[in-house]
Amino acid sequence: MEILTTTQKNNVLSSMITIIDDSREAILKANQQDLDAFDRDDRALYDRLVVDSAKVDGMIQAIRTVKDQPDPIGQVRSSGVLDNGLRIENRTAPFGTILIIYESRPDVTIEAAVLAFKANNKILLKGGKEAVHTNRVLVGCWHRALAENNLSADWIQLITLDREATREFLRNPTQPVDLIVPRGGEQLIRFVKEHAQCAVLVSGRGNxxxxxxxxxxxxxxxxxxxxxxxxxxxxxxxxxxxxxxxxxxxxxxxxxxxxxxxxxxxxxxxxxxxxxxxxxxxxxxxxxxxxxxxxxxxxxxxxxxxxxxxxxxxxxxxxxxxxxxxxxxxxxxxxxxxxxxxxxxxxxxxxxxxTDGGAMGVGAELAISTDKLHHRGPLGLEQLVTNKYYVYGDGQVR
Missing domain, CATH: 3.40.309.10 (Aldehyde Dehydrogenase; Chain A, domain 2)
Known part of the structure; x- marks a missing residue:
């Protein structure tokens, strides 16, 4: 995977702040389409679907917050020299490609993508059908920001698959997927765990x-x-x-x-x-x-x-x-x-x-993990990395 510089990533986020603000009317109009088509009997899902001007301001603030945070990639976690002369460093590294599956909540389309991208991960956004119009406009904003900075749209992709097609994608993904985050209720979590072929990080269930x-x-x-x-x-x-x-x-x-x-x-x-x-x-x-x-x-x-x-x-x-x-x-x-x-x-x-990334000082969050590996609680920028060992030698053999 290509490792982008901090400057490249922050330039995309600067572009995105401007684009989101300029696209405010289009975002609200698309969201109204989703709201008009939604059954309001499910109050909780309806509340999560609503995007107003304050929510757009929140999206912009989330991007700005992540932009201002230190780049989490390449940070040295530990280092030392062994008796045999090998110098070993453990550094933070990207996961690769993250798939997040979530219901409603178009602001996740911004928060998940900004965190994944700043942590040098590609992200596949599988939002619910109830938010499809809003999500298309938001991902379109991401693609404009990437294009302005000569980067591929592949970094941030929207997936609009029905349940059967999603099941097939989980079983036989058409591109590499390194981590899946189902952000929703028990039914969604069971569905993903049953069919996924890679690591699944559970998020979202309260009680x-x-x-x-x-x-x-x-x-x-x-x-x-x-x-x-x-x-x-x-x-x-x-x-x-x-x-x-x-x-x-x-x-x-x-x-x-x-x-x-x-x-x-x-x-x-x-x-x-x-x-x-x-x-x-x-x-x-x-x-x-x-x-x-x-x-x-x-x-x-x-x-x-x-x-x-x-x-x-x-x-x-x-x-x-x-x-x-x-x-x-x-x-x-x-x-x-x-x-x-x-x-x-x-x-x-x-x-x-x-229990929220912003309220706990983490900043924007991808999700709240209830798993014990690799992290528990709000998944912020620092938690969207894995690690990698760098071993420097001078001809040593075992």
């Missing part, structure tokens, strides 16, 4: 939990839970499940206050048998499968647990391994919880909505 310990400060519980659940229900870092400790003093009054606040935000409340009487207008949990479910909807589920250990066990059994929060005034308890809960991001007294 996030909050554990409210008996000693929690409810002046913090209320804003954290409400923000985690209601700030953006379509986000993978939104809260779905709340576990309350049965030993909580004044639990009926506290739960009533929390439930009323959530219902005021139009949230549907589900509760286990012990908590149904304490949460006004709550509904029983249909079956165990609900605990595994990522809602992406105005719905939240409450359960009662007996102590920290039980809470940790339940979270590790049912959660998606994305984001988990403990609400407690006991730092020792929080430390134990955060060490033992198996999630990409664990919080003490803070909203799960911070």
């Amino acid at each position: 996030n939990f909050a554990y409210i310990a008996a000693d929690a400060d409810w002046a913090k519980v209320l804003p954290v839970v409400i923000n985690s659940k209601t700030d953006k229900i379509s986000a993978c870092n939104a809260l779905d499940k709340v576990l309350v400790d049965k030993a909580t003093p004044g639990l009926p009054e506290k739960l009533k206050q929390l439930g009323d606040a959530l219902r005021a935000k139009s949230m549907q409340l589900l509760a286990d048998e012990q908590l149904l009487p304490l949460l006004n207008e709550s509904e029983p949990i249909a079956d165990e499968s609900v605990w595994y479910e990522e809602f992406l909807a105005p719905k939240i589920c409450f359960g009662q647990v007996d102590g920290l250990e039980t809470a940790i066990g339940k979270i590790n059994q049912y959660s998606g391994g994305h984001s988990t929060v403990i609400l407690t005034t006991d730092k020792q308890k929080a430390d134990l919880f955060m060490e033992q809960v198996d999630s990409a991001a664990v919080y003490h007294n803070a909203s799960t909505r911070f």
